[in-house]
Amino acid sequence: MCLSMTDPFVQPQEDTAASAMAALAEEFAFFDDWMDRYGMVIDWGRKLPPYPAEWQDAAHKVEGCQSQVWLASELRDGRLYLAAASDAAIVAGLVAMLLRIYSGRRPDEVLAADAARFLKELDLIGNLSANRGNGIAAMVARIRALAARAAAEAL
Amino acid sequence: MNDARILDRPAALDVAAIRAQFPILREQVRGKPLVFLDSAASAQKPRAVIEAMVHAMEHQYANIHRGLHWMSERTTEAYEAARDAAQALLGAKEREEIVFVRNTTEGINLLAHSYGRAVLKPGDAVLISAMEHHSNIVPWQMLRDSHGIELRIAPVTDAGELDMEAFATLLDDGRVKLVAITHMSNVLGTYTPVERIVALAHEAGAKVMLDGSQAVVHRKVDVQALGCDFYVFTGHKLYGPTGIGVLWGRRELLEAMPPFLGGGDMISTVSFERSEWAKVPHKFEAGTPAILEGVGLKAAIDWTVALGWDRVAAHEQALTDHALARLSEIEGVRVLGQAQDRGGVVSFTLDGVHAHDVATILDRQGIAVRAGQHCAEPLMRRFGLDSTARASFAAYTTMAEIDYLAEQLARVRAFFR
Helix, strand or coil: CCCCCCCCCCCCCCCCHHHHHHHHHHHHCCCCCHHHHHHHHHHHHHCCCCCCHHHCCHHHEECCCCCCEEEEEEEECCEEEEEEEECCHHHHHHHHHHHHHHCCECHHHHHHCCHHHHHHHCCCCCCCCCCCCCCHHHHHHHHHHHHHHHHHHHC | CCHHHCCCCCCCCCHHHHHCCCHHHHCEECCEECEECECCCCCCCCHHHHHHHHHHHHHCCCCCCCCCCHHHHHHHHHHHHHHHHHHHHHCCCCHHHEEEECCHHHHHHHHHHHHHHHCCCCCCEEEEECCCCHHHCHHHHHHHHHHCCEEEEECECCCCCECHHHHHHHHCCCCEEEEEEECECCCCCEECCHHHHHHHHHHCCCEEEEECCCHHHHCCCCHHHHCCCEEEEECCCCCCCCCCEEEEECHHHHHCCCCCCCCCCCEEEECCCCEEECCCCHHHCCCCCCHHHHHHHHHHHHHHHHHCHHHHHHHHHHHHHHHHHHHHCCCCEEECCCCCCECCEEEEEECCECHHHHHHHHHHCCEECEEECCCCHHHHHHCCCCCEEEEECCCCCCHHHHHHHHHHHHHHHHHHC
């Protein structure tokens, strides 16, 4: 009912988080050159659904040191839908990857999928526990907290 | 590896010989030679520093200031030699005026906590500037909130210089008792006009603390000629180890200050009723200090001083001029600040491209720059920016590295077009 053209929440392209990661990895492996890879990541970011300006506020802001990231969520039919944006192009691309993995999934599936490790294995982010650089670690933590809360409320 | 990138153009400083002393500069990152342009955050270490610390651990190490045995005496001598080196570096009158701290941040916190509470009275004002690092903002805010001092901010002009007219006005009512200001901005590279600052402040009855974290690396600092009352710097930006820095203060001021931390090594007598403090500087140095880091700091100071300050300054001036010229050729690059007197730190933005993206792409080419707010959020807001990229230079930086930065920035520009 609310899935209009302007829906800011990301619709899943794959059936599961695992298949989304596999699809991303396959597309990523298509390029050897890092400039090409970043070109693709940036393109993913540009294709994120428009994020509403009114949600670019303190409540939706994910604390990151170097770039700004905003995240909104909605529970629909027991699934966690996510919308997000960043003012940095590469970070926006990483955010798009996270949302392709996590958005539209059941909370237990979100909690089971380790997207941070996936991005690290692709060498797109550094050591998560220590890196306050791009806010991706904080974003993953926020998404997992949302999923944990949704899972607890469903009990 | 492209040799042209590490060979320097003719300069007074023998940069190739200097680079040969930094093992890390032979490293590759992501398959490319490391181009390290983040020395303002922390400098790399020459072999002299590395070997001094290893030598101490292998041949000459014990706790200091207390053991009546050979190893302790030798280690105490090696550690205290760092105090002599720091005294000479700053031109301090007495070695006892050198207080070892962990870093600049701790030095300023010591001052805010001790001088701030013992000498400053509620209602007194502390004057900082709009181009301070967070380490010279937050301790004074904490003092304001706990002790009732007023915190005043001297503005920065569009050119990135201290607004001296406003600075003088802020001193007018005589309530400012301490001016705490950077000697060189970590974002703009601007040197502050210290002689004028000191003259105006002293005339208004205020003491002056200089944050020398950046300046001490690039220029000969003589605290007596500058006329300031406190000077703080950290070792790790001066080619030395982390974990050690210096707070210099005039002896009479340090003597009027109570200790910051209590414990061993800072007392003369202790009973359960009361304790008496050791003399300066030891009353500020509670507990076992950073012994090995002191040894490393001494080596770092000796190494830097041996380069010759004139040659260091000339080299970094040439690097900065070259960087400003090369960056100005790239469409959309804007350099923050146009101060007359500036050192080897260049912050810039690229129109339409976030600094985070600039740094990420440069990193893939082996270039280390910093991106973000540089621990100076208020200054970023002053210039209406969320973040900048920053390239910073050291004695081992080459002209070829700056050319490489410019080439790669042009690529970044084309990439995001």
